[in-house]
Amino acid sequence: xxxxxxxxxxxxxxxxxxxxxxxxxxxxxxxxxxxxxxxxxxxxxxxxxxxxxxxxxxxxxxxxxxxxxxxxxxxxxxxxxxxxxxxxxxxxxxxxxxxxxxxxxxxxxxxxxxxxxxxxxxxxxxxxxxxxxxxxxxxxxxxxxxxxxxxxxxxxxxxxxxxxxxxxxxx
Amino acid sequence: xxxxxxxxxxxxxxxxxxxxxxxxxxxxxxxxxxxxxxxxxxxxxxxxxxxxxxxxxxxxxxxxxxxxxxxxxxxxxxxxxxxxxxxxxxxxxxxxxxxxxxxxxxxxxxxxxxxxxxxxxxxxxxxxxxxxxxxxxx
Numbered sequence: 001x002x003x004x005x006x007x008x009x010x011x012x013x014x015x016x017x018x019x020x021x022x023x024x025x026x027x028x029x030x031x032x033x034x035x036x037x038x039x040x041x042x043x044x045x046x047x048x049x050x051x052x053x054x055x056x057x058x059x060x061x062x063x064x065x066x067x068x069x070x071x072x073x074x075x076x077x078x079x080x081x082x083x084x085x086x087x088x089x090x091x092x093x094x095x096x097x098x099x100x101x102x103x104x105x106x107x108x109x110x111x112x113x114x115x116x117x118x119x120x121x122x123x124x125x126x127x128x129x130x131x132x133x134x135x136x137x138x139x140x141x142x143x144x145x146x147x148x149x150x151x152x153x154x155x156x157x158x159x160x161x162x163x164x165x166x167x168x169x170x171x
Numbered sequence: 172x173x174x175x176x177x178x179x180x181x182x183x184x185x186x187x188x189x190x191x192x193x194x195x196x197x198x199x200x201x202x203x204x205x206x207x208x209x210x211x212x213x214x215x216x217x218x219x220x221x222x223x224x225x226x227x228x229x230x231x232x233x234x235x236x237x238x239x240x241x242x243x244x245x246x247x248x249x250x251x252x253x254x255x256x257x258x259x260x261x262x263x264x265x266x267x268x269x270x271x272x273x274x275x276x277x278x279x280x281x282x283x284x285x286x287x288x289x290x291x292x293x294x295x296x297x298x299x300x301x302x303x304x305x306x307x308x309x
Contacts (some may be wrong), residue, residue: 047212062227063295073201118290130276137179138214139279147262149216150283154255157290161248 003170010036024065031061104147182236189265197225205284206277215280219287226292235299247293254285 010033033056039089041050107113130136137141138146181187205218230238261278 049202049212050296051212052214052217055217059220059224059227059291059295062231063235063298066231066295068297075196079263100180103175117193132209132211135208135210135214143262143265143279146215146283150255150258150286153287153290154251157286157297160294160297164301 002158004038004042006036006040010040027061030064032059048132063166180236182232186232190228194225194229197228198222201225201288205280208280209276211274215283216287218280219284220291222284222288223291223295224281226288227295230295230299235296239296242292244296245292247289247296250289252286254282254289258282258286 005042013032013036017026017085020029021028034053036055038053039051041047108149116125120141121133123142124130124133124136129135129139201218201221201224203218204213204221205215208214208218226238226242229241258279261282
């Protein structure tokens with residue numbers, strides 16, 4: 001029940017973020033979506049993800065407000081609204097149909113399909129001695145995935161620094 | 172912390188005093204989250220973001236000169252690159268079964284925290300320097 005309330009709140013905030021004219025109000029609404037997502041993770045018993053989402057949301061909100069909002073950002077409201085509305089509804093129909101087909105096939109909550117994930121849940125505490133099961137999987141069985149994830153972060157940072165490198169030289 | 176001529180910049184004296192008091196605790200909390208990822212919630216990524224947030228906090232309260240004086244841009248790049256190479260070394264050393272060479276529960280969250288913290292703060296500094304044009308936001 002609570003998860004539906006949070007979902008309705010998130011969808012409302014997302015629509016407000018798209019539709020509102022003021023850019024700062026739009027950013028605040030995006031932040032509300034992120035906080036709602038964090039609460040949804042907490043309700044679905046994933047506190048690790050909830051904390052990560054909350055922290056990343058705060059940082060990205062600060063970056064959006066402090067470093068990117070300016071007064072002279074062009075804000076276009078006119079355009080091909082008929083085509084845009086048609087495309088939006090077509091995409092919504094395709095997405096909902098695909099989600100319905102995909103969610104029909106999924107296994108119930110808490111019943112893993114693969115043998116390997118059941119083995120993680122049952123044996124990771126005894127094998128690694130790490131209390132937090134998410135940390136145990138990330139630090140032991142899936143450490144190559146963590147390496148890839150950190151490589152993505154590294155590549156993103158290097159990309160941003162390369163795009164803004166003239167400013168660095170001037171500094 | 173004697174900031175000298177840049178005392179005028181940044182936010183009000185209330186924000187600056189609270190920042191002086193809480194900066195160390197936020198930094199310590201980020202390191203705690205990173206190093207206790209195997210016992211409680213969190214991990215290297217969340218800890219790194221909290222560490223980056225503590226520097227962003229200083230930068231918002233005191234202006235960018237004070238924050239960049241404490242942590243030079245060149246040092247940020249060195250931290251990111253050394254941490255990435257250390258991470259690669261730690262993961263590759265696990266292939267030969269060398270579990271005791273570098274204890275993974277300590278080293279992996281630590282280097283991940285360094286990469287994420289320094290990287291996100293570097294992105295924030297880069298975007299703030301990119302927006303140098305508007306003077307009234309300083």
